[in-house]
Amino acid sequence: MIDNFQEYLILIIICLFSLLCYSLFFKKPKDGFELPPSPPTLPIIKHLHLLLSVNFSFRGTTPIDESLLVGSFGFFTAPYGDYWKFMKKVMVTKLLGPQALERSRVKNERVDIGKETMKFAKNIICKMIMGRSCNEENGEAERVSDLVAESTALTMKIFVANMFHKPLKKLGISLFRKEIMSVSCRFDEVLERILEEHENKKDDDQDMDLMDVLLETCRDETTAECRITRNHIKSLFVDLVIAGSDTSRHATQWTMAEIINNPNVVERLREENGAVVGETRLVQEKDLQNLPYLQATVKEGLRLHPPGALFARSSREGCKIRGFYIPVNTPLVVNAYAVMRDPDSWEDPNEFKPERFLGSPRSGQEHEREHALKYIPFGSGRRGCPGSNLDCTIVGIAIGVMVQCFDWKINSDKIDMEEAPRALVLTMARPLMCIPVARTCRLQVPDLEMSLNSQT
Numbered sequence: 001m002i003d004n005f006q007e008y009l010i011l012i013i014i015c016l017f018s019l020l021c022y023s024l025f026f027k028k029p030k031d032g033f034e035l036p037p038s039p040p041t042l043p044i045i046k047h048l049h050l051l052l053s054v055n056f057s058f059r060g061t062t063p064i065d066e067s068l069l070v071g072s073f074g075f076f077t078a079p080y081g082d083y084w085k086f087m088k089k090v091m092v093t094k095l096l097g098p099q100a101l102e103r104s105r106v107k108n109e110r111v112d113i114g115k116e117t118m119k120f121a122k123n124i125i126c127k128m129i130m131g132r133s134c135n136e137e138n139g140e141a142e143r144v145s146d147l148v149a150e151s152t153a154l155t156m157k158i159f160v161a162n163m164f165h166k167p168l169k170k171l172g173i174s175l176f177r178k179e180i181m182s183v184s185c186r187f188d189e190v191l192e193r194i195l196e197e198h199e200n201k202k203d204d205d206q207d208m209d210l211m212d213v214l215l216e217t218c219r220d221e222t223t224a225e226c227r228i229t230r231n232h233i234k235s236l237f238v239d240l241v242i243a244g245s246d247t248s249r250h251a252t253q254w255t256m257a258e259i260i261n262n263p264n265v266v267e268r269l270r271e272e273n274g275a276v277v278g279e280t281r282l283v284q285e286k287d288l289q290n291l292p293y294l295q296a297t298v299k300e301g302l303r304l305h306p307p308g309a310l311f312a313r314s315s316r317e318g319c320k321i322r323g324f325y326i327p328v329n330t331p332l333v334v335n336a337y338a339v340m341r342d343p344d345s346w347e348d349p350n351e352f353k354p355e356r357f358l359g360s361p362r363s364g365q366e367h368e369r370e371h372a373l374k375y376i377p378f379g380s381g382r383r384g385c386p387g388s389n390l391d392c393t394i395v396g397i398a399i400g401v402m403v404q405c406f407d408w409k410i411n412s413d414k415i416d417m418e419e420a421p422r423a424l425v426l427t428m429a430r431p432l433m434c435i436p437v438a439r440t441c442r443l444q445v446p447d448l449e450m451s452l453n454s455q456t
């Protein structure tokens with residue numbers, strides 16, 4: 001019974017299909033109109049083949065000849081002929097061909113990685129302090145970047161001036177005063193304008209950034225916890241922008257150089273990124289906690305190349321250390337560079353091995369104290385760097401995105417890791433210049449723009 005039913009069903013389907021074919025291909029319309037004689041049609045594609053004929057390669061006239069939009073100069077509206085053929089050839093070979101697409105990827109422009117990271121870090125820090133990044137159009141951004149660079153170049157002189165300040169003050173000598181004050185005055189000019197802009201903000205603007213809060217404290221002489229002046233606010237800005245952007249710049253530059261010199265690290269970073277982030281969006285701040293190898297890479301970069309290689313403290317009162325008496329006001333210089341390459345504390349201390357920070361760390365207070373004493377890129381204790389978390393985020397995202405989106409071409413086999421002489425902030429002897437080659441990843445452009453905006 002069931003078999004018979006299936007046979008009937010198949011028969012009915014064949015009949016219906018035959019009727020459909022007949023009405024589509026062979027039946028003439030019976031609507032009473034006399035249609036123009038039709039050129040012969042082909043089954044299924046009917047007249048479609050005529051679009052391939054030269055005769056139908058025109059688009060008709062243009063509404064306004066002189067208009068650049070659908071006018072007679074246009075390619076879209078151009079009649080089929082020599083002009084159209086020439087433009088089509090140029091377009092296909094130079095604009096839309098495979099090599100042209102490749103060219104859009106490989107700009108062959110060398111990028112100064114340190115400089116770009118500095119912009120990225122500076123924008124984040126400025127937004128946090130004053131609610132906006134520095135203005136690119138009126139030269140403000142460039143002025144602040146130049147002043148940060150000049151300040152860093154002065155670090156060694158500031159260090160020396162600080163060391164000899166007390167004895168020389170008695171003689172009326174202030175080392176490097178002119179150079180230091182020149183930078184300070186120019187910072188003051190930029191910052192006075194930014195403070196005025198904050199003071200002129202409309203009262204109904206509820207969005208208070210750090211500068212607004214400090215200005216309010218500055219005006220409030222009666223109830224404020226602590227008396228602060230305009231100069232305090234300006235100095236805090238200078239401290240944070242220098243401490244944050246220049247260190248991040250050097251940290252990223254050194255770590256990228258190590259990564260480029262170690263292709264196995266690149267591979268592992270991409271593997272991890274592919275599994276956690278995928279290829280259709282950019283790595284973001286929220287992903288960092290799930291990217292242990294990227295975190296370990298940033299840590300290892302900071303261990304081998306701590307931007308704050310030397311940092312200074314001073315004793316507030318006399319004390320005894322291991323039986324030696326240390327008088328009050330004794331300057332103390334910590335050599336973080338040497339501590340983090342000490343062979344007694346680190347296996348293969350001069351090798352770049354992010355894996356050393358993976359795996360289950362020994363837990364317990366004892367281990368944490370030991371680690372805090374041997375891993376000190378951000379110093380340690382009360383006066384340790386308050387920006388360490390922010391910095392790991394900035395450097396992590398910068399490295400994550402650079403490795404995710406580009407291959408980095410260099411002019412030689414390996415990057416020269418030579419250090420600049422006499423720099424207090426650990427600097428590469430030559431800036432890291434590379435050519436970014438976009439990887440064929442399927443990042444959506446709006447996603448790319450959104451991620452970059454949300455991260456700067």
Ligand code: HEM
Pocket residue numbers: 125239240241243244245247248251306307308311312313377378379380381382383384385386387388390391
């Ligand atoms: C790679 C990035 C960074 C490195 C290597 C670094 C390193 C250091 C070091 C070594 C110190 C001295 C610590 C000590 O005396 O024990 C320090 C202090 C400081 N850092 Fe950072 N830092 C970085 C990023 C940042 C960021 C992003 C900020 C904030 C925006 C920041 C703000 C500060 C401040 C305000 C101090 C002075 C803290 C105090 O005296 O109490 N740093 N940093």
